[in-house]
Structures are given as structure tokens and as C-alpha cells.
Amino acid sequence: MNNIPNRKAICDVLLKNAENDKNIVVLCSDSRGSASLAPFADAFPEQFAEVGIAEQDLVSIAAGFAHCGKKAFAASPACFLSTRSYEQCKVDVAYSNTNVKLIGISGGISYGALGMSHHSAQDIAAMSAIPNMRVYIPSDRFQTAKLTQALLGDEKPAYIRVGRNPVEDIYSEESCPFEMNRATVLQKGTDVSLIACGEMVNPALNAAKLLEKENISVTVLDMYCVKPIDKEAVTEAAEKSRIVVTVEEHSPFGGLGSMVSQIVSSECPRRVINISLPDEPVITGTSKEVFDYYGMNGEGIAKTVKNALSAEGI
Amino acid sequence: MELLELSRLAYDLRKDTVDIIVSGKGGHIGGDMSVMEILVTLYFDQMNISPENADSPDRDLFVMSKGHSVEAYYSVLCAKHFLDLNDVKANFSKFGSKYIGHPNNKLPGIEMNSGSLGHGLPVCVGMALAGKMDGRNYRVYTVMGDGELAEGSVWEGAMAARQYKLDNLCAVVDRNRLQISGNTEDVMGHDDLCERFGSFGWNVIDIKDGNSVEQLHNAFEQAKQVKGKPTVLIANTVKGKGSAVMENKADWHHHVPSEEDYRQIIKDFEKRKEALI
Numbered sequence: 329m330n331n332i333p334n335r336k337a338i339c340d341v342l343l344k345n346a347e348n349d350k351n352i353v354v355l356c357s358d359s360r361g362s363a364s365l366a367p368f369a370d371a372f373p374e375q376f377a378e379v380g381i382a383e384q385d386l387v388s389i390a391a392g393f394a395h396c397g398k399k400a401f402a403a404s405p406a407c408f409l410s411t412r413s414y415e416q417c418k419v420d421v422a423y424s425n426t427n428v429k430l431i432g433i434s435g436g437i438s439y440g441a442l443g444m445s446h447h448s449a450q451d452i453a454a455m456s457a458i459p460n461m462r463v464y465i466p467s468d469r470f471q472t473a474k475l476t477q478a479l480l481g482d483e484k485p486a487y488i489r490v491g492r493n494p495v496e497d498i499y500s501e502e503s504c505p506f507e508m509n510r511a512t513v514l515q516k517g518t519d520v521s522l523i524a525c526g527e528m529v530n531p532a533l534n535a536a537k538l539l540e541k542e543n544i545s546v547t548v549l550d551m552y553c554v555k556p557i558d559k560e561a562v563t564e565a566a567e568k569s570r571i572v573v574t575v576e577e578h579s580p581f582g583g584l585g586s587m588v589s590q591i592v593s594s595e596c597p598r599r600v601i602n603i604s605l606p607d608e609p610v611i612t613g614t615s616k617e618v619f620d621y622y623g624m625n626g627e628g629i630a631k632t633v634k635n636a637l638s639a640e641g642i
Numbered sequence: 643m644e645l646l647e648l649s650r651l652a653y654d655l656r657k658d659t660v661d662i663i664v665s666g667k668g669g670h671i672g673g674d675m676s677v678m679e680i681l682v683t684l685y686f687d688q689m690n691i692s693p694e695n696a697d698s699p700d701r702d703l704f705v706m707s708k709g710h711s712v713e714a715y716y717s718v719l720c721a722k723h724f725l726d727l728n729d730v731k732a733n734f735s736k737f738g739s740k741y742i743g744h745p746n747n748k749l750p751g752i753e754m755n756s757g758s759l760g761h762g763l764p765v766c767v768g769m770a771l772a773g774k775m776d777g778r779n780y781r782v783y784t785v786m787g788d789g790e791l792a793e794g795s796v797w798e799g800a801m802a803a804r805q806y807k808l809d810n811l812c813a814v815v816d817r818n819r820l821q822i823s824g825n826t827e828d829v830m831g832h833d834d835l836c837e838r839f840g841s842f843g844w845n846v847i848d849i850k851d852g853n854s855v856e857q858l859h860n861a862f863e864q865a866k867q868v869k870g871k872p873t874v875l876i877a878n879t880v881k882g883k884g885s886a887v888m889e890n891k892a893d894w895h896h897h898v899p900s901e902e903d904y905r906q907i908i909k910d911f912e913k914r915k916e917a918l919i
Contacts, residue, residue: 353775377771380805385764385798392768395754396776397699400768415758416795420765424747424755 330469330497334490335403335433336364337469341476342401346372352480353398355379357386362492363403363433383408387416387430394426399480406432406489407439410451417487422460427483430455431490435465436527436577437610437618438492444609448489453582455487456555462486463555467529470499471552474506489526491577493615496530498550509553511561517545519642520633521565521572525551525584528575528603531619534626539633546633557587559595566596571636575603575629577619601636603629643686646918649855651721652682653915656884657908658717658727663898666713666735668743672894673787674714676818676853676879680785681718683858684814689783693723696750702780703769705754707762708787708816709744710896715752716741724751760793762786763813767802770811770872781866785814789821792830797842803872804843811872812865817852818881820892835876845873852877885910 346352346368355377360366369376377393379386383404390402402409409432410417421428432451439446455463464479464486466472472490479486498514499505505512511523514533517540524532529550536546547565551558566572572592574585585602592600603624610618619625623632643651656678663669685691689702706715716734720727733739740749744757754765762784770782790796803811815835823829832838836846845868847861858877865873881895882888885907888897899907 353772374775377806379798379802382798382801384760384795385767385802388761388764388795388799389768389771389802391754392765392770393772394768395765396703396769396772398772398775416761416764419755419758420761 331494332469333364333492333494334466334469334472337472338431338476338490339364339368341473342368343371345480346375349399350375351398353377353393353400355386355390355400355402357381357383357404359404359433362405363431365403383413384416387413387428388420390428391416391420391424391426394428400428401431402428403431403433405446406435406448406451407446410448410454410487414454417455417461418458421485422458425460426485428485429479430487432487433490434492435489436491437605438615440614440618441612447610449577449579449605451487451489452554452576452578452584456582460485461555464488464552465526465554466490466552467526467550468495468498470497470501470504471506471550474504475552478508491527491615495527498529498533509556509558511553511558512550513561514548514550515546517547518568519545519570519637521547521549521569522575522629523549523551523562523565523572523584523588524575525554527577527615528624531625531629532575535629535633538626538630544633544637551584554584554587557591559591562588562591563595566592566598570598570640570642572598572600573603573629573633573636574600575624578604580604580607599636599640601632603632645687645855645859648682648686649679649918650915651686652678652855653884653911655682655714655717655721656911658720659713660899660904660907662713662716662731662734664904665731667898668735668896669713669898670710670896672820672881672888672891672897673708673711673816673818675883675888676881677708677711677785677816678714678883679853679855679858680814680816680877681714683855683862684783685718685722687855687859688862690780693750700778700780703753703782705762705766705784706745706756707784708759708790709756712744715745719751722751725749759787759790760795763796764799764802766811766813767799767806767808770803770808771806773810774806774808780810782811783814785816788815788817788819788826788832789829791815791832791835800839800842800844807870808872809869812862813872813874815874815876816879817876818879820881820890820895822892822895824892839874843871845871847873847875849875849877852879853883884914
């Protein structure tokens with residue numbers, strides 16, 4: 329089991345690049361430890377700004393930095409970053425078009441038993457609804473590193489959500505295919521297309537393995553680019569399968585499932601099932617306990633797929 | 643430009659501002675009038691900024707935090723040749739216009755978008771901190787309304803500005819004492835504004851007449867000498883300044899003058915301008 333969380337992968341890429349790029353600036357809101365950014369703060373104190381527990385300030389200051397040519401990475405728990413400072417993300421970052429990368433750490437329900445105040449099951453919907461804001465939810469540490477490196481190369485706003493805990497590797501050091509704003513096709517099948525993002529990619533792969541044992545052929549897409557979503561990949565996956573199932577660590581509204589449903593219904597109508605967190609404060613537990621409880625694991629996803637296929641008479 | 647000339651220029655720009663509002667059939671006229679000398683002093687006396695150096699990393703930076711006073715801002719940007727007055731007058735608030743009712747940085751001369759209050763100061767903290775990091779000598783300015791100070795984000799920014807000893811940052815409060823619902827002290831009082839900023843560790847300069855170019859000039863010059871902390875100017879202004887028709891009237895916060903009011907207002911501007919010697 330991998331023990332490196334995705335947030336650390338971000339720090340490693342920033343550390344590597346900051347040596348030769350004095351314009352990289354990292355900002356934290358008393359979150360350098362939880363964001364795994366303490367090594368950056370220690371190594372490059374002159375490129376690090378602590379703003380205290382003030383998320384609105386965090387984002388506005390980052391925008392001010394970016395306006396003066398800095399590549400600003402503002403890291404804060406996703407729950408606060410995507411709600412407390414939502415207006416700053418909208419006005420100072422997206423609307424003013426500043427080069428701020430908003431790093432939402434401990435996203436989704438990573439904080440587990442800390443409760444709904446610390447969960448960010450609404451961030452995809454909120455951030456995606458802002459014009460000029462991109463939304464990325466990488467699945468593992470290798471993809472997170474590739475994404476971070478790619479984001480260093482552009483000058484536009486983006487929101488990136490990573491979880492708190494280490495997750496199983498999907499890719500490897502040697503093999504991590506990555507194309508900006510294009511889904512990664514993990515496998516191709518003909519019965520069902522599983523489209524997942526973030527921590528739900530691994531359970532989707534596990535479900536695919538279970539389904540294949542029952543001769544159900546599965547496509548799995550890692551849709552780390554939630555916005556701009558890879559419409560072509562969604563359409564192709566839907567065209568080549570009988571049903572589409574989305575899986576996301578998010579509320580049922582306005583997330584990956586909603587976006588995929590929009591595309592499939594207009595481009596290539598198929599039955600689409602959205603697997604997500606419920607529209608209520610989630611049950612207390614670790615991420616694994618919560619996902620298991622709501623059927624957001626390999627077995628749960630496989631069961632939902634089979635039910636949907638039999639409902640279709642397949 | 644001489645300070646007296648700038649005081650007179652402020653009245654010319656008041657007329658341009660009212661013309662923009664009349665043309666666009668709407669505008670935050672009261673705050674436009676109160677903030678005019680602050681903007682004129684910044685743009686014509688203090689800041690190193692012009693269309694020629696608009697892309698220089700060493701230019702001074704300004705953020706109009708009270709973005710609703712955009713009509714006054716447009717008139718100043720026209721006088722600085724960033725924008726064309728006839729174009730602004732012809733198109734302000736019209737269908738498809740780029741001259742919208744709050745500052746937008748797609749227009750030349752405007753650094754950051756604003757409109758929602760309480761954003762300007764923290765954004766300026768980032769700009770000032772970037773200047774310190776890069777060893778640049780530019781100064782960063784923002785103008786806030788007094789009603790705006792009820793926004794908590796202002797005080798988050800005030801804390802950070804002090805923490806990072808941003809002596810290259812100067813904020814101005816357009817203290818006109820009126821907001822949409824009436825007197826600021828009735829809505830959410832802050833008569834102890836100087837003490838508040840002082841307790842946040844800021845250098846505070848209380849300007850008795852915030853519509854006096856000379857007093858503003860002196861305060862800005864004083865602010866430049868202060869090291870190790872940011873400065874705020876509390877500019878005690880008059881909302882609707884320039885004509886008795888609109889002075890100190892809360893219902894002129896957002897208002898379009900009637901034809902009769904317009905004639906009187908323009909006459910008053912001329913008289914006030916002539917009286918400046």
C-alpha cells in the first residue's frame with residue numbers, strides 16, 4: 329500500500345521547480361502541515377506566505393501576487409477554500425483572471441469523523457459553476473505530480489482537490505499517461521462505462537475486475553479533468569457501451585455525474601447511473617468506512633452496475 | 643500639475659462623471675463625488691502610472707475597492723488617456739458595452755476587477771508583498787468606502803498588512819458617512835475608525851477635509867516616510883460633494899439627476915471651481 333498522499337506529490341513538484349523559478353509562491357492559511365507544504369516553507373521561506381486562519385485573505389492575497397507575475401499556489405482545506413472564500417475565488421481569481429492555483433486539501437469526506445463542517449462534498453458543483461475556473465481531481469500521486477507540473481506551465485486559474493489520506497496507486501513512476509484536459513482511459517469494454525474521478529477511480533477499477541469475472545466488459549475512465557470535462561471521451565465511452573455509471577466523492581448535484589449525464593443525454597442517450605455521496609451529512613467514519621457504507625467500493629459499484637444491466641434486460 | 647489646478651480638474655471630472663451617469667441612466671453618483679479628489683490626487687500627483695508604463699513591473703498599483711464609484715474612476719482614466727471619454731459616455735451601461743457598472747480589468751488602466759466590497763485591501767496586500775519579495779519600489783494604493791469597512795475581509799487584510807510590515811501599501815477610506823440605508827453610524831458604526839486601524843498596528847492619518855487636494859497630497863507624502871507599517875488615510879469627505887442638490891443626501895447614493903437637477907449641479911460645479919483660488 330502506498331503511504332504518500334497526493335498532497336505531498338504537489339509539494340514535491342513545487343519544491344523541485346521553485347529552485348529555478350523564483351516566481352513560484354505558496355500561500356497557506358495555518359495549513360502548511362496539513363497541506364504537506366511545510367518542506368516548501370522551510371526550503372523557500374522567501375517564496376512562502378502564511379496568512380493565518382483567514383481563507384478569504386488567502387485567496388485575495390494570492391490574486392494580488394499573481395497580478396504581479398507570481399505563480400501563486402494557495403492551499404487550504406477544500407471545505408473552507410470552496411465555501412468561505414468562494415467569492416474571492418469567483419471575483420479575484422476567476423473573474424480577474426489571475427494565475428492562482430487553488431489547492432483544496434483534505435477534500436471530499438477525508439476528514440471523516442470531524443463532520444460536515446470539514447467535508448467538501450459540494451466543491452465540484454460550486455467551483456465548476458464559476459466561469460474561467462477549471463476543476464481537477466487527480467486520482468493518485470503520480471497523476472497529481474503530472475497535473476501539478478502541467479499547471480505550472482499555464483497562467484490560468486484552477487481549483488485542484490486532493491484527499492487527506494494516501495490512496496492506492498493507479499499508475500506508476502514508469503507509466504502514468506497524462507494529457508492535459510483529456511481523460512485517461514484505463515481500460516476499454518463494451519457493456520458498461522465507469523467514469524470516475526479522484527479517490528473513486530480505484531474502486532471503479534476494482535469493480536471492473538469483479539464484473540469481468542462475470543463476463544461483463546467494462547470501460548474505465550479516470551476523469552481527473554472535471555472541468556473542462558473531456559466530452560469526447562465521455563461520448564465515445566457512452567457510444568461503445570450499454571450503460572454509463574459515474575462515481576464521485578461528491579454530493580448528487582452538480583458534480584461529475586451531472587456533467588456526464590448532460591453530455592450523454594445530448595450526444596448519445598444511454599442510461600446513466602450516478603453513484604455519489606447522499607444529500608445529507610454523511611455517516612461518521614473513516615473514508616473507507618463511509619465509502620463502504622454507501623456502496624462506493626468495488627463490490628458496491630459492481631452491484632449497482634449489475635442491477636442496472638438487468639433492469640435494461642441485459 | 644499644481645495642486646490648485648488639480649482641485650479645479652476635480653470639478654471638470656465631476657461634470658464628466660455626471661455626464662457618464664446621465665448617459666448610462668444610472669450610477670453611484672454620491673460616492674463618485676466624494677471620492678473625486680482622492681482619485682485625482684492619486685492619479686495626477688502621486689502615482690507613477692500612465693498608458694506608457696502600464697505594463698511596467700515598476701508602476702504603482704491601484705485597486706478601486708469601492709468599485710461602485712466606477713463612473714468617477716472612468717472619468718479619471720479618461721483624463722489620464724487610458725480611456726476615451728466620448729466612447730465611455732456613448733456606451734456606459736449600454737447593451738454589450740465593455741464599460742460596465744464596476745471596474746473590469748479588460749479595460750486599460752484597471753488592474754483588478756472589483757464590485758464586491760472588502761476585496762481591494764487583501765488583494766493589495768498580495769501586490770505589496772510581491773513588491774517586497776522582488777525588491778521593487780512601487781507603491782500600492784486602494785480606496786475603500788466607509789460602509790465597506792463592515793466587511794470582515796477588510797480586517798483580515800489589515801492584519802496581514804501589519805504582519806508583513808507593508809509600508810509600500812497605503813489605503814484610503816472615503817469617509818463620507820453615508821451608505822444606502824443612511825448614516826454609517828446608524829447602520830454599523832465605526833466612529834472610532836482611527837483607533838481601530840491604530841490598534842491593528844497601522845499608521846493612521848486623519849484628513850480633516852478629504853476633498854482637499856492639498857490635504858490629501860500632504861497625507862500621501864507623509865505616508866511615504868513611514869517605515870515598517872502600512873498607512874491608512876481616513877479622508878473625511880462629503881457624499882455628493884460639489885452641489886447642494888446632492889450633498890449629504892443618502893438617496894443620492896445611486897441616482898440619476900433630472901434635467902433640472904442636472905442644470906443646477908453643473909452650475910454649482912462651475913461656481914465651486916471658480917471659487918478655487
